[in-house]
Amino acid sequence: MASVLEIQNLQVSYFSREVRSRPVLSGVSFDLMPGEILGVLGESGSGKSTLAASVLRLLPPNGQVGGGAVLFEGKNLLQVSSEELRQIRGNRIALIFQEPSLALHPTIRVGEQVRRVLAAHQSSGKNDLDHRTREVFNRLFAQEADRILRSYPHQLSGGQRQRVLIAQAIACNPALVIADEPTAALDPVTQMEILRVFRDLREHLGLAMIFITHNPALLAGIADRILILYAGQVVEWGPAETALRSPKHPYTKALFESIPAGTGETEKSRKTSLPVIPGNSSPSSLPRKGCSFEPRCPVRMDVCREFEPPLVKLGQSHIVSCFKYKE
Numbered sequence: 001m002a003s004v005l006e007i008q009n010l011q012v013s014y015f016s017r018e019v020r021s022r023p024v025l026s027g028v029s030f031d032l033m034p035g036e037i038l039g040v041l042g043e044s045g046s047g048k049s050t051l052a053a054s055v056l057r058l059l060p061p062n063g064q065v066g067g068g069a070v071l072f073e074g075k076n077l078l079q080v081s082s083e084e085l086r087q088i089r090g091n092r093i094a095l096i097f098q099e100p101s102l103a104l105h106p107t108i109r110v111g112e113q114v115r116r117v118l119a120a121h122q123s124s125g126k127n128d129l130d131h132r133t134r135e136v137f138n139r140l141f142a143q144e145a146d147r148i149l150r151s152y153p154h155q156l157s158g159g160q161r162q163r164v165l166i167a168q169a170i171a172c173n174p175a176l177v178i179a180d181e182p183t184a185a186l187d188p189v190t191q192m193e194i195l196r197v198f199r200d201l202r203e204h205l206g207l208a209m210i211f212i213t214h215n216p217a218l219l220a221g222i223a224d225r226i227l228i229l230y231a232g233q234v235v236e237w238g239p240a241e242t243a244l245r246s247p248k249h250p251y252t253k254a255l256f257e258s259i260p261a262g263t264g265e266t267e268k269s270r271k272t273s274l275p276v277i278p279g280n281s282s283p284s285s286l287p288r289k290g291c292s293f294e295p296r297c298p299v300r301m302d303v304c305r306e307f308e309p310p311l312v313k314l315g316q317s318h319i320v321s322c323f324k325y326k327e
């Protein structure tokens, strides 16, 4: 089966005052199959949002892709024309961001906002657009669809607004949805509700998804595979069940141990409870050579200080970047 998305050796840097930073993404490679949900996990600053933005060439002006390829349905999005890219954005690939209240227009009814997304990409008549809009709202809001369609964002709860954003994202039947911390601003009960929505969409619409989070607990039961980023590099990538049950990379292990089970966290507890792994990954504290995690690694060896760790294949599709697993 052909992949929906294949990222090859992606490298991204930011410039500040004309000076290029060390890469914030480096050598990032993975693929995504149709209908697959990939959970991307990593602490603040690991490059998760940069990865999401790079796929659709939505990096801020000081961001620059230094190399690699982003193959979507076989086309390299880093090379297609802006016109072609516009057709793909929102239509074939949709993005969902963290903060629902910022993403919606405050004075336009939410039904109309979803309808506009459809109208921007489809040349169907008014009736078709109305019909499709209602269909999408029915899927996300069942019996409440009529009322929600006519509401303004401020009349809705955080969870309902997030559902409206999901409605916008799936309106055009995309092949891929990228959700960047889509539940981070929500309370735990609503988080679970939104996760159920994503699960349901995957089951019924079969869309592929990249689900970005800093919370491993959110990935159990939703992700098929998990990719762990540390300081812009893939340290582990494998089937969710295996990676969650028996993580291999020392960073993944530490990350899973540091976070209490369950999803019961608020924005406040997120800020105060992390990081529990001693040390940090800010650019200034990363080593100049060797493994980026070496200064914080509880099982580091001499070699880790000198050389970049190899990508080691464990079993069919589990990859870990660590000398500990080198034969």
Ligand SMILES: Nc1ncnc2c1ncn2[C@@H]1O[C@H](COP(=O)(O)OP(=O)(O)OP(=O)(O)O)[C@@H](O)[C@H]1O
Pocket (backbone or CB within 6 Å): 014, 015, 016, 024, 042, 043, 044, 045, 046, 047, 048, 049, 050, 051, 060, 062, 063, 214, 283
């Ligand atoms: N516009 C920018 N200019 C310069 N540096 C940036 C810019 N945006 C992000 N960075 C840096 O790039 C690195 C990766 O940032 P990114 O936002 O992708 O991380 P993240 O994993 O999404 O973090 P978070 O969990 O906090 O959302 C960080 O070191 C960040 O400071």
Ligand SMILES: [Mg+2]
Pocket (backbone or CB within 6 Å): 048, 049, 050, 180
């Ligand atoms: Mg981010």
